[in-house]
Amino acid sequence: MTVVASPSDPAPIGLGIAGLGMAGAVMVQAAAAHSGYTLRAAADPHPAPRAAFARDFNVNAYDDIAALCADPTVEVVYIATPHQFHAAHAILAAEHGKHIILEKPMALRLADCDAIIAAAERNTVHLIVGHTHSFDPAIHVMWLMISCGALGRLGMIHSFNYTNFLYRPRRPEELDTARGGGILFNQVPHQIDIVRLLGGGLVRSVRAQTTVLDPARPTEGSCAALLQFENGAAASLVYSGYDYFDSDEWHFNISERGAPKTLDHGAARRALMKIADEARARTETFAYGSSQPGLPPHQPHFGITIATCEKAELRATADGLMQYDQWGAHKINIERQSGIPGRHQVLDEMGRTLRHGMRATHDGHWGKATLEVVLAIEESAAEGREIVLKHQLKVPVEETTPSENEGEVR
Ligand SMILES: NC(=O)c1ccc[n+]([C@@H]2O[C@H](COP(=O)([O-])OP(=O)(O)OC[C@H]3O[C@@H](n4cnc5c(N)ncnc54)[C@H](O)[C@@H]3O)[C@@H](O)[C@H]2O)c1
Structure with a gap:
């Protein structure tokens, strides 16, 4: 075509x-x-x-x-x-x-x-x-602010997320790393894409440790990784899907999709104990037509994202960003418009x-570079060493047009 x-x-x-x-x-x-x-x-x-x-x-x-x-x-x-x-x-x-x-x-x-x-x-x-979640409006605005250079050099990015991922109903392959199961292939790509966008794209090396804490769900449920960029910046990624702590508590009690949330620690584990056919529940619960959540009133997010630059620190929030600098803390609202941000x-x-x-x-090359980091995390955790990457690419400079859905930044 x-x-x-x-x-x-x-x-x-x-x-x-x-x-x-x-x-x-x-x-x-x-x-x-x-x-x-x-x-x-x-x-x-x-x-x-x-x-x-x-x-x-x-x-x-x-x-x-x-x-x-x-x-x-x-x-x-x-x-x-x-x-x-x-x-x-x-x-x-x-x-x-x-x-x-x-x-x-x-x-x-x-x-x-x-x-x-x-x-x-x-x-x-x-x-x-x-x-x-690198497509999220708050991450996009953060990227524009960092890449225009006004905040000086980027030093590091911190991304962490604690969820109930591992205790949602799963099919067998979703609990088998060799078949793409666990957090590495499903959740960590969000964090990698976020920090690759903010850091300019070129990850030099990865050192990581992953954990399998539940023998009944024998795939990675948590991960700590350090990424070093060619430009000297670093990113730390921390993810836990064990359904104990919920980092939305530190994100204004707003869910990943941007809806108000009542914290209920361990609820996914308790609910799972009552499900007789987990694979069937997995397929049926969220299929199109089974439920239709309303449009979320806040911005989506993937845990806590903080970027440290020479002149300021930026944090993604429920409705936009916070900028912290020598003049104090400043709110940058991103207007919530129609559709699903x-x-x-x-x-x-x-x-x-x-x-x-x-x-x-x-x-495709971007998606491949993100998968390379996933596989490097897996390899680094298995071998206990730093892995140097070969397929990374820079964020293209042309991508500067904010989406119409991003709304007005105030
Ligand atoms: N970007 C995000 O935030 C996000 C969120 C959820 C899932 N995902 C991704 O989307 C993919 C699906 O995940 P999901 O949670 O929606 O899974 P799901 O099991 O809820 O949905 C997958 C659907 O694919 C259907 N399917 C299976 N084989 C098919 C075939 N040959 N042709 C057409 N349909 C087929 C299944 O019947 C099922 O309805 C995964 O790769 C996951 O990583 C992304």
Whole structure:
């Protein structure tokens, strides 16, 4: 498919959703609220979410992703199937000439990332890897403030998040690291993408330690990693999914998606004890049509993110940023507008690339570089040594257009 840069082309982009589970359901909500997109079709092997989607949008919902990829009304396929299918599904979409938004992690191996990139190039289709929380409006504004140089040199970034991740209902492969299970492939990519964006993209080396504390859920549930950037900055990543402490307590009691939250430590563990068929609960609880959370009133976040620069420190907050400097603490509000922040920016990035010929930040090479850090964390933890990286890339300088959804920064 040939991409024609046409700034005046107002035609909404025809979107197809592959995988109507938890991520697919959120993207459906985001696309339905985005004026630049029209939902054209979906695919999922499960009949209930398919029926709900076909009913809500009066379009085809296929039981097979190949049929979705062959649908001529679909221009972009958003792939939100389980990790282990990402490579095969992305290549299938590319071979059908569809542009691709591929969920994180891009794949489970670097060779699979290469195969996806090659398929996209061969078929001249665009590829965006997201959503990760580096698309969040607060992170984007933080990046603009750091990269413009006004705050002086970036010294370090701190990202930490304590959640109930490991005790949400899971399928067997989600508790098996070799098949992409645990926090490394599912959660830590958000942190890596955030610090890679803020740090300029070029991670030099990684030293990490991971832990498997629950033999009944034998995959990584926590991780501490130190990333060193080529530019001299450092980033520390700390993640725990053990459902004890909840770092949203330190984020104004606002949930990851930006909704007010009542803390309930250990609730996910207690709920899991009452579930007879965990894999079934996993598939059914969040599938499209089973629940539809309202639009969150605050900004999304992924734990606590703090950047230390020569002249100030920045912290992402519930409604924007705080800047701390020698003159005190200053609030930088980001107006909450329509749609689903984070996902909206993913759709924007594809739209800018597809309709306006702009270079994407979160392209296949970016997704591969983030996976390289995931694999380096795993290797460093296993071997007890620093791992030097080879596939990192700089944040492209062209990506300076704030999303319309980011609102006014005050
Ligand atoms: N960016 C985010 O914040 C975010 C949040 C959740 C999940 N995700 C990512 O999205 C992906 C899916 O995760 P999830 O939590 O939504 O899982 P899920 O199990 O809730 O949904 C996956 C869906 O894919 C469907 N599926 C399986 N095989 C398929 C096939 N061959 N064709 C079409 N559909 C198929 C399943 O039936 C299911 O409905 C994962 O890679 C995960 O990392 C990202």
